[in-house]
Amino acid sequence: MTWQHDDPVLYEKEKAEVEAHFPELRFVVENSLVYVRGNFAVMFEEQVLDHYSVELQLPRNHPTGLPVVRETGGRIPRQTDRHIIAADGTACVLLPDERWRLWPVGSPLLEYLTGPLHSFFLGQTMVEEGHSWPFGQWAHGAKGVFQFYREMLKTSDLRVMTTYLDYLAAKKVKGHWLCPCKSGKKLRDCHFDQVKDLREKISRKDAEKSFTTLKAAGTSAIEDPEANPPAPIFQS
Amino acid sequence: MTADEYLYDILASQTLGDDSDEVKTLQRHRADVEKLIRDNFKDTALTVRYAGSKAKGTMNKESYDLDIISYVSSGDNTAGESLEDIYDNHKKALAKEYTVEPKGSALRLKGCNPEDLGVDFHIDVVPGRFTDETQTDAYLYQSDGDKKRLKTNLDVHLDHVRDSCLIDAIRVAKLWRVRNRLPIRTFVLELAVIKLLTDKKKKNLSAQMEHFWTQLRDNSANLTVQDPANPNGNDLSKCLDDNLKSQLAAPAKHTLEQIDSSGWEAVFGKTEKQEKAARVEILRRAAAAATPSRPWLPKA
Ligand SMILES: [Zn+2]
Numbered sequence: 001m002t003w004q005h006d007d008p009v010l011y012e013k014e015k016a017e018v019e020a021h022f023p024e025l026r027f028v029v030e031n032s033l034v035y036v037r038g039n040f041a042v043m044f045e046e047q048v049l050d051h052y053s054v055e056l057q058l059p060r061n062h063p064t065g066l067p068v069v070r071e072t073g074g075r076i077p078r079q080t081d082r083h084i085i086a087a088d089g090t091a092c093v094l095l096p097d098e099r100w101r102l103w104p105v106g107s108p109l110l111e112y113l114t115g116p117l118h119s120f121f122l123g124q125t126m127v128e129e130g131h132s133w134p135f136g137q138w139a140h141g142a143k144g145v146f147q148f149y150r151e152m153l154k155t156s157d158l159r160v161m162t163t164y165l166d167y168l169a170a171k172k173v174k175g176h177w178l179c180p181c182k183s184g185k186k187l188r189d190c191h192f193d194q195v196k197d198l199r200e201k202i203s204r205k206d207a208e209k210s211f212t213t214l215k216a217a218g219t220s221a222i223e224d225p226e227a228n229p230p231a232p233i234f235q236s
Numbered sequence: 237m238t239a240d241e242y243l244y245d246i247l248a249s250q251t252l253g254d255d256s257d258e259v260k261t262l263q264r265h266r267a268d269v270e271k272l273i274r275d276n277f278k279d280t281a282l283t284v285r286y287a288g289s290k291a292k293g294t295m296n297k298e299s300y301d302l303d304i305i306s307y308v309s310s311g312d313n314t315a316g317e318s319l320e321d322i323y324d325n326h327k328k329a330l331a332k333e334y335t336v337e338p339k340g341s342a343l344r345l346k347g348c349n350p351e352d353l354g355v356d357f358h359i360d361v362v363p364g365r366f367t368d369e370t371q372t373d374a375y376l377y378q379s380d381g382d383k384k385r386l387k388t389n390l391d392v393h394l395d396h397v398r399d400s401c402l403i404d405a406i407r408v409a410k411l412w413r414v415r416n417r418l419p420i421r422t423f424v425l426e427l428a429v430i431k432l433l434t435d436k437k438k439k440n441l442s443a444q445m446e447h448f449w450t451q452l453r454d455n456s457a458n459l460t461v462q463d464p465a466n467p468n469g470n471d472l473s474k475c476l477d478d479n480l481k482s483q484l485a486a487p488a489k490h491t492l493e494q495i496d497s498s499g500w501e502a503v504f505g506k507t508e509k510q511e512k513a514a515r516v517e518i519l520r521r522a523a524a525a526a527t528p529s530r531p532w533l534p535k536a
């Protein structure tokens with residue numbers, strides 16, 4: 001059961017679009033998994049600013065799941081501050097909870113490459129050349145999740161946050177539930193629209209993961225709001 | 237950035253420090269060549285020295301050569317009786333390890349890997365014999381030309397350049413020669429710069445260069461150079477003939493037009509500083525246009 005068999009038209013479309021835009025990338029199927037391999041060009045205004053040897057492993061549930069990305073040239077040090085997991089060389093391109101903003105479910109794969117992946121490698125080049133991450137970076141692990149939801153929900157209250165996540169992960173939400181914002185009101189009389197909107201954006205699976213991550217970390221997820229603030233767009 | 241700041245930045249990026257890979261490679265080649273010569277002339281009193289841009293302080297990263305003299309003391313016949321013998325014996329000795337091509341008074345060595353050096357790197361060895369025990373003037377054999385014997389003096393040549401106060405202008409002119417692929421010999425180019433700028437030494441570098449190119453453009457027909465070590469005996473007119481002069485006039489005209497229409501940057505390209513600034517600028521613009529996504533590592 002693989003997406004490329006279920007939807008050969010989508011496979012051909014993704015392949016054609018990506019290979020047309022990135023002539024040095026190739027689609028390869030191995031053990032029924034789809035890989036995109038080759039030279040990833042970081043482009044701007046028709047100029048190639050840099051390239052990276054990459055491998056994208058598309059999940060079996062593409063385009064719902066996120067690709068697993070590896071830099072295969074050995075250029076980026078496998079360090080957490082470069083957002084590469086030392087054990088397997090996987091690149092941490094984005095926080096899944098944020099993908100609706102960067103590459104919503106159902107978007108063409110090409111838009112992942114020209115969107116978040118382009119930003120990731122542009123950032124790598126800039127960090128390598130002595131600049132900071134152009135858009136900032138989330139703190140690692142639970143702290144990053146905390147930062148993200150603090151920004152989204154405009155609250156630093158861990159209880160409020162995890163209640164929200166609980167509601168996002170639930171199969172259904174009912175209007176008579178208490179609102180997570182601690183107003184004491186029922187959801188239907190308070191933040192129902194906001195919760196519904198977030199449930200559209202953030203998948204239940206991602207919400208549940210973040211819920212578990214925050215629960216497991218407890219108060220250690222909370223950190224000084226001043227630490228790792230979202231950076232302004234790169235200043236020279 | 238002023239024109240002079242620009243030119244000094246360009247020169248700085250062309251400067252080879254003593255601990256640069258290029259200079260170390262140069263020294264290694266020199267040591268190899270010197271050992272080969274000395275091993276072959278064990279009984280000969282030889283003077284082996286740097287003679288080219290390394291000795292004059294006019295080396296540019298983009299193109300530099302290794303010029304070595306190998307002079308036998310006067311009255312020493314152990315390396316050969318005649319100048320021609322000395323030249324041929326050097327040729328034989330060097331041929332053990334290099335492909336040798338006679339080139340005027342020099343023996344040009346090939347077969348060293350040009351990849352690890354400048355674009356048109358070569359090693360020239362100039363054999364000769366000092367005229368007397370003061371070890372100053374020397375006779376060289378000329379493999380081409382009508383006259384087979386040429387009197388010269390390395391220190392006069394070196395001092396002529398080093399004491400000219402025109403080292404920077406010479407380096408700019410040499411870079412200009414390389415960029416325009418002009419077939420003028422280094423020695424002749426140096427003499428031309430010194431001759432044309434001899435009363436412009438107090439001017440700024442950019443003004444000197446503009447004067448130099450203006451003269452090449454307008455008056456190259458009248459330009460002659462003389463060997464300071466042998467003004468009457470060494471006729472350099474063949475090294476700067478009418479054909480070459482017109483080959484110099486055209487790019488000189490073009491260079492002046494470039495400065496006029498597009499500024500100095502058009503002549504030698506961006507400096508390293510400008511390249512860096514341009515790189516930062518394009519990265520900044522690329523970032524401003526990119527999806528603002530922040531990386532995240534799942535585990536702390
Ligand atoms: Zn990271």
Ligand SMILES: [Zn+2]
Nearest residue numbers: 179181190191
């Ligand atoms: Zn509420």
